Amino acid sequence: xxxxxxxxxxxxxxxxxxxxxxxxxxxxxxxxxxxxxxxxxxxxxxxxxxxxxxxxxxxxxxxxxxxxxxxxxxxxxxxxxxxxxxxxxxxxxxxxxxxxxxxxxxxxxxxxxxxxxxxxxxxxxxxxxxxxxxxxxxxxxxxxxxxxxxxxxxxxxxxxxxxxxxxxxxxxxxxxxxxxxxxxxxxxxxxxxxxxxxxxxxxxxxxxxxxxxxxxxxxxxxxx
Amino acid sequence: xxxxxxxxxxxxxxxxxxxxxxxxxxxxxxxxxxxxxxxxxxxxxxxxxxxxxxxxxxxxxxxxxxxxxxxxxxxxxxxxxxxxxxxxxxxxxxxxxxxxxxxxxxxxxxxxxxxxxxxxxxxxxxxxxxxxxxxxxxxxxxxxxxxxxxxxxxxxxxxxxxxxxxxxxxxxxxxxxxxxxxxxxxxxxxxxxxxxxxxxxxxxxxxxxxxxxxxxxxxxxxxx
DNA sequence: TTCATGCTTCGATGGTAGCCGAAGCATTGT
DNA sequence: ACAATGCTTCGGCTACCATCGAAGCATGAA
Numbered sequence: 350x351x352x353x354x355x356x357x358x359x360x361x362x363x364x365x366x367x368x369x370x371x372x373x374x375x376x377x378x379x380x381x382x383x384x385x386x387x388x389x390x391x392x393x394x395x396x397x398x399x400x401x402x403x404x405x406x407x408x409x410x411x412x413x414x415x416x417x418x419x420x421x422x423x424x425x426x427x428x429x430x431x432x433x434x435x436x437x438x439x440x441x442x443x444x445x446x447x448x449x450x451x452x453x454x455x456x457x458x459x460x461x462x463x464x465x466x467x468x469x470x471x472x473x474x475x476x477x478x479x480x481x482x483x484x485x486x487x488x489x490x491x492x493x494x495x496x497x498x499x500x501x502x503x504x505x506x507x508x509x510x511x512x513x514x515x516x517x518x519x520x521x522x523x524x525x526x527x528x529x530x531x532x533x534x535x536x537x538x539x540x541x542x543x544x545x546x547x548x549x550x551x552x553x554x555x556x557x558x559x560x561x562x563x564x565x566x567x568x569x570x571x572x573x
Numbered sequence: 574x575x576x577x578x579x580x581x582x583x584x585x586x587x588x589x590x591x592x593x594x595x596x597x598x599x600x601x602x603x604x605x606x607x608x609x610x611x612x613x614x615x616x617x618x619x620x621x622x623x624x625x626x627x628x629x630x631x632x633x634x635x636x637x638x639x640x641x642x643x644x645x646x647x648x649x650x651x652x653x654x655x656x657x658x659x660x661x662x663x664x665x666x667x668x669x670x671x672x673x674x675x676x677x678x679x680x681x682x683x684x685x686x687x688x689x690x691x692x693x694x695x696x697x698x699x700x701x702x703x704x705x706x707x708x709x710x711x712x713x714x715x716x717x718x719x720x721x722x723x724x725x726x727x728x729x730x731x732x733x734x735x736x737x738x739x740x741x742x743x744x745x746x747x748x749x750x751x752x753x754x755x756x757x758x759x760x761x762x763x764x765x766x767x768x769x770x771x772x773x774x775x776x777x778x779x780x781x782x783x784x785x786x787x788x789x790x791x792x793x794x795x796x797x
Numbered sequence: 798t799t800c801a802t803g804c805t806t807c808g809a810t811g812g813t814a815g816c817c818g819a820a821g822c823a824t825t826g827t
Numbered sequence: 828a829c830a831a832t833g834c835t836t837c838g839g840c841t842a843c844c845a846t847c848g849a850a851g852c853a854t855g856a857a
Contacts, residue, residue, distance in 0.1 A: 350585060351655045356577030357815075375834060388816055390835055400658035409824040409833045423654055426647040431575045434624040583845075599804060612846055614805055633803045633854045 354399045355427060359384050360392050364401065364415070364424055372405060372414035451554040453545055457530030458537070458554065466533075466568040467514075467525045476512060478523070483512035485529065493529075496567055497536050504528040537564070578623045579651060583608050584616045588625065588639070588648055596629060596638035675778040677769060681754030682761070682778065690757075690792040691749045700736060700749075707736035709753065717753075720791055721760050728752045761788070 355361055362382040366373055373381070379389035393413060396402045401420050405412045415421050451462045458466065470476045475489035485493075485501075493499040504511045506528045513527035525533070537543045542560025546553035556564065579585055583606040590597060590605040597605070603613035617637060620626045625644050629636045639645050675686045682690065691707075694700045699713030709717075709725075717723040728735045730752045737751035749757070758778075761767045766784025770777035780788065 350580060350582070351658075352576045352585065352651050353580030354576075356574060356580030358574065358577075359815075361574055361576065376832095384815085385817055386834065387818085387836080391815080394835085400654065411834065419650075420654065423647065423650040426643075426650055427575050430624065430644065430647055434575075434622075581845075608845085609847060610804065611806080611848085615845080618805085635804065 351399055351401070351423075354396060354401060355424070357392070358382075359388070360396060363389070363392065363396070363413075365428075367402065367413065367415050368421060368424060372412035374410045374412055378413060451543065451556060453534070453554055457524070457526050457534045458543075459524050460554070462556070462564065462568075463524035466564075467523060469568045470525070476525075478514060483514055483525065483527070485512055497533070499529075499532055499536060504532060575623055575625070575647075578620055578625060579648065581616070582606075583612070584620060587613070587616065587620070587637075591626065591637065591639050592645060592648060596636035598634045598636055602637060675767065675780060677758070677778055678748070678750065681748070681750050681758045682767075683748050684778075686780070686788065686792075687748035690788075693792045694749070707749065707751070709736055721757070723753075723756055723760060728756055 355364060359382040363373075363378045366378060366381040375389055375393055376386055378393065379386045382389060382392070384392075393402065393404075396413075397404060400416055402413045403416050405414070415424075451458060451460045453459065457463070467476075467478075470489065471478055473488075473492075474486055475492050477484045477486055490501055501511075504527075510527045511529050512525060513530070514523040514525070524530070537560065538545075540560070540563070541557060542563055543554050543556040546555055579588060586606040587602045590602060599613055599617055600610055602617065603610045606613060606616075608616075617626065617628075620637075621628060624640055626637045627640050629638070639648075673684055675682060675684045677683065678687070681687070691700075691702075694713065695702055697712075697716075698710055699716050701708045701710055709728075714725055725735075734751045735753050736749060737754070748754070761784065762769075764784070764787070765781060766787055767778050767780040770779055
């Protein structure tokens with residue numbers, strides 16, 4: 350039964366954490382629920398079997414999101430009923446520093462700027478996205494060659510795809526991975542637009558003032 | 574949390590029994606859930622504390638009903654989620670298989686056979702169902718008159734509808750209520766097809782061998 | 798009053814499910 | 828190649844909670 354799935358406090362915490370529409374990894378959900386990863390794994394497989402959440406594999410991570418709006422709707426309804434009796438559950442907001450702004454995801458740009466970049470590329474028909482698969486358009490190739498001196502033959506790789514949608518850690522939306530994503534990040538570094546933070550282990554990417562301006566000129570969106 | 578209240582099978586059975594909008598006494602709900610009155614009392618106080626049901630005292634009875642339409646709406650939403658995964662509720666409630674097979678719901682037939690009867694009537698255009706409302710067709714009237722000697726004027730009643738969809742507790746689907754449902758059950762008894770179980774308080778309906786055969790001839794479905 | 802019915806509370810029991818430690822895969826990084 | 832990380836599976840332990848018997852209050856009837 351679905352209700353019993355939601356009834357368990359640990360699972361309810363996980364689902365509540367997913368209510369903002371973003372996807373979370375199994376470990377993050379474990380932390381949200383205050384349980385160990387192995388317990389969380391058990392819960393998540395039950396939620397998946399019940400059709401409440403859907404997994405998306407990304408490297409060695411496993412992102413979970415609510416299956417669809419129907420699930421979210423029912424959860425909201427339950428929350429509404431709970432609110433009437435005064436039993437409300439507090440949702441702690443994402444408490445991330447400037448790491449959310451820009452950081453390295455493997456070898457490409459992630460964070461707010463990374464998501465923004467892919468958004469803009471999609472808007473301007475530089476790429477076409479279908480679920481996880483992203484395809485570089487002819488218009489996109491021209492754009493890359495003209496503004497960033499990136500040619501298609503630089504992106505060829507025997508096993509790795511040129512473009513790939515990668516789920517963003519902080520924004521919970523897709524950013525651009527693949528050889529193109531890596532090439533773009535590399536070019537940003539070469540152009541001194543941005544560089545990885547000096548502190549070891551940090552994944553923060555620091556943009557220079559000039560670099561941020563140039564980046565915005567190419568990939569900035571309207572309300573920026 | 575609200576969901577954990579609904580999550581328990583016994584409580585879910587009670588709530589489902591209340592989904593038709595009518596109020597039921599604590600003992601009736603206990604019977605519906607297949608548990609003893611003292612267990613039901615515990616459950617009902619929890620449901621009341623959770624704001625899902627409201628009691629109404631009447632003599633030495635205590636009638637319970639769903640608090641409002643919001644509660645019913647959320648319950649339907651949950652049922653919807655359960656239905657689409659095909660992951661219907663596990664029947665842990667009542668032990669009595671005979672009770673699931675055929676029983677009295679107020680004054681009409683419920684259980685597997687009751688649901689089956691309405692299904693067949695719908696298939697053969699004897700009735701037309703739109704949500705909770707059921708309408709007897711001209712074809713249905715002929716059928717009833719021919720095979721069961723039931724005429725439309727026998728079904729007239731100032732306030733009670735002729736046909737009504739009643740949510741079946743064990744099958745989670747509709748069976749036929751209203752004056753027609755009552756008339757059918759009465760006719761089954763008169764024809765010695767079936768009779769209520771002798772043990773006082775029991776809601777089981779026992780079909781005779783011949784009665785079951787006749788019933789199947791009229792309302793049996795293909796895969797039976 | 799006395800009895801019967803409907804419901805609740807109390808106490809004890811048992812089954813179930815959440816939980817974690819340890820170990821096993823899978824993927825990635827060096 | 829090896830190590831590190833993320834996640835899963837397995838086994839056992841434990842705590843919770845539904846369940847029922849027995850007894851205690853109510854209300855209504857005789």
